[in-house]
Amino acid sequence: MTNLPPETRTDPDDETLPCGRLLSQVWADWEEGVHDDHTTQCAHCRLAVADLERLESQVRALDSDPAQQPVDAASFIDRVMDVVRLELRPGRPLPLGETDEDLRIMENVAARALRRAAEEVPGVRAGSCRLGGTPVDVDLSVHVPLTTPDVQALAQQIRDRVDVTAHERLGLHLGEINVRITDLVSEDEAAPRSAQEGSAP
Amino acid sequence: MTGNPPPGEPPDVEGGRSDDTLMTERAAEGDEDAFAVLVRRHAPSLLRLATRLLGDRTEAEDAVQEAFVGAWRSLPEFQGRSSFGTWMYRIVTNRCLNILRARRPQAPLNELPDLPAPAYTTAPDRITEGRAALHDVQEALSTLSPEQRICWTLRTLDGRSYAFIAKTVGISEQAVRARVFRARRQLTHSLGAWQ
Numbered sequence: 001m002t003n004l005p006p007e008t009r010t011d012p013d014d015e016t017l018p019c020g021r022l023l024s025q026v027w028a029d030w031e032e033g034v035h036d037d038h039t040t041q042c043a044h045c046r047l048a049v050a051d052l053e054r055l056e057s058q059v060r061a062l063d064s065d066p067a068q069q070p071v072d073a074a075s076f077i078d079r080v081m082d083v084v085r086l087e088l089r090p091g092r093p094l095p096l097g098e099t100d101e102d103l104r105i106m107e108n109v110a111a112r113a114l115r116r117a118a119e120e121v122p123g124v125r126a127g128s129c130r131l132g133g134t135p136v137d138v139d140l141s142v143h144v145p146l147t148t149p150d151v152q153a154l155a156q157q158i159r160d161r162v163d164v165t166a167h168e169r170l171g172l173h174l175g176e177i178n179v180r181i182t183d184l185v186s187e188d189e190a191a192p193r194s195a196q197e198g199s200a201p
Numbered sequence: 202m203t204g205n206p207p208p209g210e211p212p213d214v215e216g217g218r219s220d221d222t223l224m225t226e227r228a229a230e231g232d233e234d235a236f237a238v239l240v241r242r243h244a245p246s247l248l249r250l251a252t253r254l255l256g257d258r259t260e261a262e263d264a265v266q267e268a269f270v271g272a273w274r275s276l277p278e279f280q281g282r283s284s285f286g287t288w289m290y291r292i293v294t295n296r297c298l299n300i301l302r303a304r305r306p307q308a309p310l311n312e313l314p315d316l317p318a319p320a321y322t323t324a325p326d327r328i329t330e331g332r333a334a335l336h337d338v339q340e341a342l343s344t345l346s347p348e349q350r351i352c353w354t355l356r357t358l359d360g361r362s363y364a365f366i367a368k369t370v371g372i373s374e375q376a377v378r379a380r381v382f383r384a385r386r387q388l389t390h391s392l393g394a395w396q
Contacts, residue, residue, distance in 0.1 A: 013382075013383050013386060014382075015386070023386070024382045027382065027385060028378070028382075051389045051393070052385060052389060054389075055385065055388050055389050055392060056357060058334060058338065058392065059338060059357060059358065059388075060357075060358070061334070062334060062335055062338050063253065063358050073244050073245050073248065076244060076248065076262055076265075076266070077237070077240050077241050077244050079266060080240050080244070080265075080266050080269045080270065081233070081236075081237050081240065083266070083270050084233055084236060084237075084240075084269070084270060084273045085233060087270075087273065087274065088231065088233060089231035089277070090231060091230070091231055107231075108230065108231045108232060111230060111232070112232060112234075115227070125219070125220065125223050126223065126227075127222065127223035127224075127226035127227060128226040128227070128229075128230060129227075129230065130230065141223075141226060143219055143222075143223060182222075183219060183222070185219045
C-alpha cells in the first residue's frame with residue numbers, strides 16, 4: 001500500500017445506514033461529541049455508535065492488561081546507554097597549560113566542567129558549551145530564572161565562575177567567554193535539579 | 202451518547218520542557234550523560250507507544266533502542282525545530298510503521314507473542330476473559346494495513362489528535378481520518394463475532 005487513497009469526501013469503504021446517514025459521519029459525530037435529534041432517536045445510528053463504543057472500551061481494557069505493559073525500563077535504559085557509549089563523540093583535543101607543554105584535554109570533558117561551573121551560580125542551567133580557537137574561546141548557552149533582578153550581573157557571575165574553573169581546575173587558558181542567555185524560565189518550567197545528576201524520575 | 206474524545210496532545214515531557222532543551226543541546230555536543238537523562242525520561246512513554254503499535258514487547262524494545270541509538274548519531278544535525286520528545290515520537294512511530302510493513306501479511310496465530318503471567322492483583326475471572334480478548338484483538342489488529350494500524354493506535358490508544366497524527370506520519374489529516382475510519386470498521390466487523 002504505497003499509494004495514498006484518493007482524498008474524497010465519501011470513502012469508497014463507507015456505508016450508508018438504513019436511515020440514510022453515513023457511518024463515517026455518525027462515528028465522527030460521536031467522537032466529537034456532536035449530536036442532534038436524529039442521532040439520539042435513530043435506532044440505526046445508536047447501534048452503530050454502540051458497536052464503536054464496545055470496540056473502544058474493549059481495546060482500552062486490553063491496553064491496561066499487565067501483559068501489555070513494558071516492564072523493567074531500567075535494564076532497557078542500561079542497554080541503550082551501553083550501545084551509545086560505544087559511539088562516544090569526545091570532540092577535539094584542546095591545549096592545556098603553557099604553549100610548550102604537550103597537554104591536551106578533550107573538548108567534551110572541558111565543556112562538562114565549565115557547564116558545571118556555570119551551574120554553581122544559583123538558578124542557572126547550562127546547555128550548549130562550545131570551545132575552540134587559540135586561546136580557547138567559550139560559547140556558553142544558559143537558562144536563567146525569570147526572576148533574575150540583574151541579568152547582566154548574573155552573566156558576569158557566570159563568566160567569572162567559568163574562568164576560575166578553567167584556570168584553577170583545568171589549567172585551561174581562556175580567551176573570550178561568551179554567555180548567551182537563551183531562555184528566562186519560571187520555576188515550574190525548570191526541571192528538578194536531580195534530573196541533571198541523572199537520578200531516575 | 203456522547204463520545205469520549207481523547208485529548209489532543211498529552212504532555213510527554215516529565216522533566217520540564219526547558220530542561221529537555223538544555224539536555225538536547227548537551228547531548229548534541231557529545232555529552233552522553235545528558236543523553237542518558239533524555240533516555241531515562243522518554244524511554245517509558247516510547248516503549249509504551251511501540252508496544253501498542255507493534256503488539257509485541259520484545260520487538261518494541263528493539264525498535265525504541267534503535268531509535269535512540271539513531272537519535273544519538275544524528276543529534277549533531279538536529280536543529281531543534283521540534284522538541285526532543287516530539288522528534289523521538291516521530292522516529293519511533295515511523296520505525297514501527299516500517300516494521301509492520303516488513304511483517305509477512307498474515308502471521309500464523311502460533312507466532313503471536315506468548316503472554317506472561319498476569320500480576321497477582323488481577324481478579325481470576327478477569328484474567329481468563331482478558332486473555333481471550335487479547336488474543337482476539339491481536340488477531341483482528343493483524344488484519345489491518347500497517348498504515349491503518351498506526352493511525353488507529355495513535356488515535357484510540359495513545360489519544361492523539363488527527364492533526365498530530367498527520368504531522369507525525371507525514372500524511373494529510375483527511376487521510377488519517379480515512380484510515381482510522383477503515384480500521385474501526387474492520388475491527389468492529391472482526392470482533393463482532395465474539396461479542
